[in-house]
């Protein structure tokens with residue numbers, strides 16, 4: 001039976017806790033939510049950090065504290081650390097934590113575009129450095145694609161050898177102001193562009209969450225859910241990370257697939273040692 005991986009995006013960099021009281025923001029809160037979503041079926045943890053005022057931060061100390069709690073308390077999950085948790089910081093600041101902590105995966109945002117709160121910048125120079133950094137530290141890139149041309153950018157770097165294939169793709173639909181709209185048709189078109197042998201995940205931000213979740217299941221992809229992407233379970237009903245992961249697991253089973261265990265996710269993603 002087909003296995004479907006659930007990635008849990010617990011926090012993100014943008015939504016304030018005032019808008020979503022269930023949002024985990026401290027290392028301890030993030031670790032506690034991580035344990036609960038892993039128990040509910042998530043095998044990949046996509047992590048962002050917040051500073052003491054609750055703003056998105058690339059401070060390596062926050063990543064270190066959180067990852068140490070997870071490792072010391074034996075949480076078995078694939079760690080996927082963001083390299084894009086704060087706008088306007090140096091290239092080096094975006095890579096410091098992955099060089100130190102060596103997660104199994106980290107994000108690689110393959111292009112620049114307008115976010116809601118500024119320019120989300122990923123220059124070719126940065127992407128070349130990031131790809132090289134991931135190869136040197138044995139970290140699998142999750143290529144985040146917010147628009148069609150970003151697929152081409154990643155493929156260009158694969159050809160150059162600074163991104164190692166096969167990669168895992170993550171289609172982030174309806175992102176910010178200028179991301180590709182979250183429609184089944186657009187997702188199908190993106191899938192036509194990725195190399196054979198790729199694995200992939202897709203999700204829609206906000207209202208697009210459920211339509212893309214169902215489309216992704218039908219197309220054989222993997223799911224990502226969490227408060228980073230969607231803070232409402234349904235109209236007027238606030239979500240929690242656990243409720244979103246439980247629903248994703250339920251949808252996978254109802255569809256006729258099985259929720260991938262952490263060991264199975266490692267096999268599918270080519271991370272098994």
Ligand code: ZN
Nearest residue numbers: 012048082228
């Ligand atoms: Zn993220």
